[in-house]
Ligand SMILES: [Zn+2]
Ligand SMILES: [Zn+2]
């Protein structure tokens with residue numbers, strides 16, 4: 405074996421990576437080539453393409469691409485090598501932001517400008533480079549800078565994601581999307597809590613609504629309260645067609661000032677009370693009154709059910725009229741510890757009462773001695789009913805007069821004494 409042969413055999417084939425950026429393939433650097441490489445005095449390793457890349461490269465041509473500056477007609481050259489590297493990254497289209505040679509030179513003279521960050525509330529700036537300005541207006545300086553974030557905002561922006569936030573209308577299950585960009589606007593510390601906003605459906609519905617005047621819930625109150633569009637939306641979300649009843653401002657104010665009051669039962673003889681609630685007081689006030697209505701206490705309201713109206717005879721002898729004993733009056737008797745079954749009150753009928761009120765006590769002369777006799781209204785009534793006779797003698801003259809015709813029974817029933 406010669407020295408050369410043994411030297412060859414000492415150099416093993418090497419797998420080196422493809423020179424095209426992004427390509428993971430390798431190419432083979434064989435022993436013989438390595439020897440030649442060394443003999444030429446070269447160090448390091450050669451940069452070469454893998455066979456696939458090389459094949460592609462051979463199929464590619466340099467490409468003329470229009471300059472990115474809008475007003476410029478020139479081109480720049482997208483070389484085969486650059487195209488191949490782009491291909492490795494999956495790109496087949498040339499970059500759109502590249503300038504032609506001339507424009508690139510010009511851009512070095514155009515100053516870059518500090519432009520305020522597009523994020524509302526951020527005071528930082530970002531740099532609009534000369535190259536970008538050339539691209540925008542070819543160097544005329546007419547272009548307006550684009551809306552762009554500063555670096556700090558952009559860093560935060562990358563860490564954010566759109567968020568689904570609940571609709572602010574109570575009862576609505578929908579959400580609205582809090583965009584990343586909007587989250588940035590909440591301040592330099594990052595998103596705290598989402599603003600309160602409506603979902604799209606609520607927002608749309610609200611455009612068709614208007615604030616409405618609704619009647620005060622207090623019966624008898626002529627005032628109104630304002631059912632806002634938003635409150636209408638909430639009602640809609642809760643499946644209600646109509647507004648929930650509410651008080652007007654004035655009633656509400658009074659309601660706060662009022663207190664529930666204990667009021668005595670209307671039934672005579674009853675010591676219990678009933679509660680005049682604030683709401684009932686409002687209704688009373690709405691009718692322009694201040695005193696509580698006359699009501700039964702709870703116990704009386706229940707007990708009164710046991711009684712029915714009773715028709716009783718007029719207590720005036722000789723009258724066939726009747727009067728009605730109301731359940732409440734019967735209850736009142738019970739409250740006075742008397743059994744209404746056994747204690748019918750003695751009262752006159754209405755016609756009798758009306759007659760009585762028209763009458764006046766009068767003085768009439770005694771037929772015998774001429775002295776005045778007091779003739780009471782009650783007696784006049786009984787005379788009118790035909791029960792008794794009109795008096796003619798004073799008491800003294802009557803005593804002096806023998807009366808054989810007067811029956812003893814009539815004497816005892818006479819209520820005149
Ligand atoms: Zn390759
Ligand atoms: Zn150009």
Ligand SMILES: [Zn+2]
Nearest residue numbers: 521526554557
């Ligand atoms: Zn910013």
Ligand SMILES: [Zn+2]
Nearest residue numbers: 571576603606
């Ligand atoms: Zn909603």
Ligand SMILES: [Zn+2]
Nearest residue numbers: 620625652655
């Ligand atoms: Zn009211």
Ligand SMILES: [Zn+2]
Nearest residue numbers: 669674701704
């Ligand atoms: Zn009572």
Ligand SMILES: [Zn+2]
Nearest residue numbers: 718723753756
């Ligand atoms: Zn009567």
Ligand SMILES: [Zn+2]
Nearest residue numbers: 770773798801
């Ligand atoms: Zn007399």
